[in-house]
Amino acid sequence: MAPKLCVLCAASRACLRRPKTSEAICKECFYSAFEDEIHETIVNENLFKPGEKIAVGASGGKDSTVLVHVLKLLNERYEYGLDLFLVSVDEGIKGYRDDSLDAVKRNQQEYELPLKIVSYSELYGWTMDQIVEKIGKKSNCTYCGVFRRQALDRGAEYVGADKIATGHNADDIAETVIMNFLRGDFPRLIRCSEAITGDSVGDSLPRVKPFKYTYEKEIVLYAHYKSLDYFATECIYSPEAFRGHARQFIKDIEVARARSIVDTIRSAEKFRTDPRTSSEQTLGACVNCGYMTSQKLCKACLLKQSLESDQKPDQGASQTKERGYHGR
Amino acid sequence: MTSVVLEFSGGLELLVDGKKRLEQEVPDKLTLGGLIGWIRSNLIKERHELFSQGQRIRPGVLVLINDVDWELEGKETYNLSSGDCISFISTLHGG
Numbered sequence: 136m137a138p139k140l141c142v143l144c145a146a147s148r149a150c151l152r153r154p155k156t157s158e159a160i161c162k163e164c165f166y167s168a169f170e171d172e173i174h175e176t177i178v179n180e181n182l183f184k185p186g187e188k189i190a191v192g193a194s195g196g197k198d199s200t201v202l203v204h205v206l207k208l209l210n211e212r213y214e215y216g217l218d219l220f221l222v223s224v225d226e227g228i229k230g231y232r233d234d235s236l237d238a239v240k241r242n243q244q245e246y247e248l249p250l251k252i253v254s255y256s257e258l259y260g261w262t263m264d265q266i267v268e269k270i271g272k273k274s275n276c277t278y279c280g281v282f283r284r285q286a287l288d289r290g291a292e293y294v295g296a297d298k299i300a301t302g303h304n305a306d307d308i309a310e311t312v313i314m315n316f317l318r319g320d321f322p323r324l325i326r327c328s329e330a331i332t333g334d335s336v337g338d339s340l341p342r343v344k345p346f347k348y349t350y351e352k353e354i355v356l357y358a359h360y361k362s363l364d365y366f367a368t369e370c371i372y373s374p375e376a377f378r379g380h381a382r383q384f385i386k387d388i389e390v391a392r393a394r395s396i397v398d399t400i401r402s403a404e405k406f407r408t409d410p411r412t413s414s415e416q417t418l419g420a421c422v423n424c425g426y427m428t429s430q431k432l433c434k435a436c437l438l439k440q441s442l443e444s445d446q447k448p449d450q451g452a453s454q455t456k457e458r459g460y461h462g463r
Numbered sequence: 464m465t466s467v468v469l470e471f472s473g474g475l476e477l478l479v480d481g482k483k484r485l486e487q488e489v490p491d492k493l494t495l496g497g498l499i500g501w502i503r504s505n506l507i508k509e510r511h512e513l514f515s516q517g518q519r520i521r522p523g524v525l526v527l528i529n530d531v532d533w534e535l536e537g538k539e540t541y542n543l544s545s546g547d548c549i550s551f552i553s554t555l556h557g558g
Contacts, residue, residue, distance in 0.1 A: 139535055151532035159535050196556065197473070306554075355473065355525060355554045356532070367474040367556040382555070386522035 143168075150360075154350045154393035162360055169357055173345050174209050180330040182343040183298070185216035190291035190340075191300045193221040193242065193250070195235030198302030200242060200365035201354050202346065206300065207246050222290035222299070224283050225254035227262025231371050238366035245364070253290035255282055259439050267372055269442060275372050278442075281434045285426055291340050303344045306351040306385055309399040313381045321406070328403035339427050348397060352389075464488040465545045469502070473553035475524065478507050478514055489543070495528070496539030498549065514551075525552040 139149040141161035149159035153168070160168065177183060191206060193199045203221065210217045223239045226232055236252065243250040256262045259282060267275050291299045308328060315324040326332055330347045333339045346354065358365055388395040420426070421433035428434070469487050476483045489501055496518040503515050515521055518539060526533040527550040528541060543549075 138531075148531070149535055150530065152534040197554075351523075351554045352525060355552055359472075359527075359550075359552060360530075367472070367553065368477075369474060369556055383522070386555075390522045 151353075151356055154352050154389065155348075155397055157393070165353075165360070166357070169349070169353055170205060170209065170212075173205055173349060174213060176330065176348055177209065177215075177345055180343075180347070182300075182330060182345060183215055183217055186218075187216075187297040188218040188220065188295055189298050189300050190220050190222040190251075190287075190294055190296035191248075192287050192302065193223050193239045194302075195223070195238030195242070195366045196302075197355055197358050197365045197367065198304055198307075198346065198351075200238070200363050201358050202300065202302040203242055203246055203248070204361070204363055206345065207248070219248050220291075220294045220296060221248050221250040222287060222294065222296075223250065223252045224286045224290065225252050225256075226279060226283065227255050227264055228371060229264055231368060234368065235366040238364060241364050249294065251290050251294050253286045253293070255286065258282070258286055258289060259435065261439070261442060263372065266442065272372055278438050279372075281438055285433070285435045288340055288426075296340060299340050299342045301342060301344055302346055304346040304349050304351050304354055305396050305400060306382075306389075308344070308347060309385050309396045310378060310381045312399050312403040313384060314377060316403075317381075324403055325406050328400050348400070350393075350396060465491050465493070465543060467498075467543060467546070468548040469506075470548065470550040470552075472550070473525075474556040475514065475551050475553045478510060480508070493543045494539060495526070495533065495537075495541040495543060495549070498543055499539070513553075520551075521555075523553065523555045525554060526550070527552070 139159050141147050141149045141164050142158050143160050143164040147161035147163065150162050151165060152159050153165075183189065189206070191199065191203055193203060203219075206217070206219060209215065210219060221239065221243055223236060225236060239250065239252075242248075254262075263275065263279055266278050270278075287299060311327040312324060315321075315327055330345075331341055331343050333341050357363075385396060385399070418427045418429055421428045421436055422431055423436045424433060426433040426435065430437075432440070466486065466488055468484065470484050471479055472483055479485075487506075489498060493501060499515050499520055500518040503511055503517070507514050513521060514524070520526060526538075528536045529548050530550070533541065
């Protein structure tokens with residue numbers, strides 16, 4: 136088979152088919168298209184304002200590694216005027232997080248960005264290893280999800296950040312859309328497709344997703360062709376059955392029709408709740424730690440209390456379990 | 464036998480004893496689909512379903528032929544040549 140030429144520049148050999156457009160393009164055109172589209176998302180969705188401090192959630196995995204690389208590059212290229220920080224969460228899982236944190240530290244040196252690591256043990260007095268030892272592997276993702284979300288907020292507050300940027304990509308968001316659809320969780324179905332979340336409720340930092348329309352395939356190929364240093368491993372405790380099914384479904388429909396992923400996100404954007412039936416929660420501060428919550432105690436403190444008292448987590452915590460984790 | 468280079472990354476290396484790159488003799492006149500089936504039977508020791516179902520690669524695993532997306536090269540129907548480098552990259556691990 137004769138090598139195909141890039142449909143954009145018609146000069147170099149095509150090296151990939153873009154899932155979003157089915158175009159066959161070369162490496163250089165791919166880099167520009169990839170970076171330009173993320174820039175467009177940042178501009179069109181008003182993700183940042185000049186002078187803001189941005190905490191980039193960095194796990195050492197592919198998405199956050201590419202996010203750090205691209206945000207640093209676009210910040211310089213288009214003069215966003217952002218102050219970038221890396222914030223990593225150490226869940227305390229031996230043989231999983233240690234190696235990926237090393238990847239984060241190498242990124243920190245390469246990109247010369249300040250890094251703050253917050254650990255479950257310093258924040259909550261429990262590592263995930265200790266939690267699993269106590270409660271087993273069954274619902275540990277509930278704890279990890281609640282703790283991680285709050286830990287990232289704490290780390291971002293510590294460095295004085297205005298916003299948190301995460302590496303959630305189009306595939307992740309489409310997956311979450313499917314999960315929230317199956318659960319019938321309408322408010323979350325709408326929220327999960329937004330590029331900025333959390334800025335209307337006041338106390339928590341806004342979270343932005345510059346990769347909202349960026350395909351996982353392209354993130355991985357970008358990292359591969361640019362030889363970016365990332366760490367890939369599965370969490371040793373995570374069965375994540377429900378998300379696993381949604382993920383499999385998204386990957387299967389991608390093979391049949393790659394545009395389905397972005398179409399799933401676009402369709403979720405069209406959902407609207409009836410303002411007459413939606414009730415706004417009032418948020419206050421947790422009486423124990425001061426973190427925002429609609430209850431007396433925040434979810435992290437409830438879970439911590441259950442760990443320390445040998446009781447099953449109560450209502451607030453079990454709701455969280457139903458909703459899954461990672462805050463996607 | 465045909466000599467090819469196989470690369471496994473993004474977590475797939477864990478299925479082949481942590482080897483990220485290996486030079487491998489494989490049967491002659493294999494298609495890429497045939498190679499996938501051959502790897503599944505001969506190189507992968509456990510959790511075969513994380514790599515493929517028979518000759519069908521698991522959705523979410525990217526395949527590159529000499530660093531080019533296999534979607535541009537006929538996917539499973541591509542005829543393997545001596546010296547080819549085939550990369551399997553999982554996108555399914557956390558980020």
